[in-house]
Amino acid sequence: MADPASESRFGFVAVLGAPNVGKSTLINRMVGAKVTIVSPKVQTTRIRVLGIVVRDRSQIVFVDTPGIFAPRRRLDRAMVAAAWKGAGDADLICVLVDAARGIDANTGRILDGLRESGRKAVLVLNKIDTIKREKLLGLSAELNATGLFGDTFMVSALKGDGVDDLFDYLAGQVPEGTWHFPEDQLSDLPQRLLAAEITREKLFLLTHEEVPYSVAVETELWEETRDGGVRVEQSIYVQRDSQRPIILGKGGRLIKRIGSEARRELADMLGRQVHLFLHVKVREKWADERDHYRVWGLDYNA
Ligand code: GDP
Numbered sequence: 001m002a003d004p005a006s007e008s009r010f011g012f013v014a015v016l017g018a019p020n021v022g023k024s025t026l027i028n029r030m031v032g033a034k035v036t037i038v039s040p041k042v043q044t045t046r047i048r049v050l051g052i053v054v055r056d057r058s059q060i061v062f063v064d065t066p067g068i069f070a071p072r073r074r075l076d077r078a079m080v081a082a083a084w085k086g087a088g089d090a091d092l093i094c095v096l097v098d099a100a101r102g103i104d105a106n107t108g109r110i111l112d113g114l115r116e117s118g119r120k121a122v123l124v125l126n127k128i129d130t131i132k133r134e135k136l137l138g139l140s141a142e143l144n145a146t147g148l149f150g151d152t153f154m155v156s157a158l159k160g161d162g163v164d165d166l167f168d169y170l171a172g173q174v175p176e177g178t179w180h181f182p183e184d185q186l187s188d189l190p191q192r193l194l195a196a197e198i199t200r201e202k203l204f205l206l207t208h209e210e211v212p213y214s215v216a217v218e219t220e221l222w223e224e225t226r227d228g229g230v231r232v233e234q235s236i237y238v239q240r241d242s243q244r245p246i247i248l249g250k251g252g253r254l255i256k257r258i259g260s261e262a263r264r265e266l267a268d269m270l271g272r273q274v275h276l277f278l279h280v281k282v283r284e285k286w287a288d289e290r291d292h293y294r295v296w297g298l299d300y301n302a
């Protein structure tokens, strides 16, 4: 029998919180200098990877579920529903609250959504360096009275207080399973995933009918170049031969446009030069390949 102490763990942790509560600061601190996190912006992504990190025997992928806001139009409602589904697919949900700001409208909506989802979350009260202890305990009691939280952590993401305890806890809570990412590739993985999502988004916007739903994008190569830039090679998978010329466009015009728009956005995000190369390949069964689903935090059997 395997030594139980050597079992590896792997899981997705969804991080929810109003703008400015300190999500980026907290994840930066846990992920550390090893992984450079791409400053993410709102986009039509399935998930947004904030960081991938190893703690003891656990590999943790921190994901953001974009678009949790007050929905007005049908599309907004659909996006919010998808965002909550994203949180539901994660193995753990962390809700961050700015201890000084307390429960504002945005946090209120997150609590409402959590209630509807029926999931229990981990409460993280951040910025404890900014308020008095009595106020902190009052806020913790008020939030815990909702019955939505299993455990509570009080941290200062900025100063580091309490962060190790939270990190250990998360590492112990993600399910047993094999790591999905090789440890030595950690440093550029979030960028690889994001880069693939950017290209997929352009494909989505610039193609029609069934095509946007038939493509997958994978970053195959990520290499530093001598000029301080990065060379990125991606495969665009389509399901049928007939979809290849659609994506290439007349005289290769469409793929050129997709490439230049994706390249520009990626260069903006990274703040450096990007040389992007796209290869369109037919892979009939990509949608049946289980690996993609795990990478995207999606339920293969849904
Ligand atoms: P996000 O929008 O939730 O990702 O929030 P950020 O991580 O960008 O942080 C928003 C602001 O709060 C930044 O100015 C941070 O420096 C600050 N901040 C984050 N955590 C703490 C903390 O623990 N204490 C204090 N005093 N400021 C913090």
Ligand code: MG
Pocket: 023, 024, 025
């Ligand atoms: Mg942020």
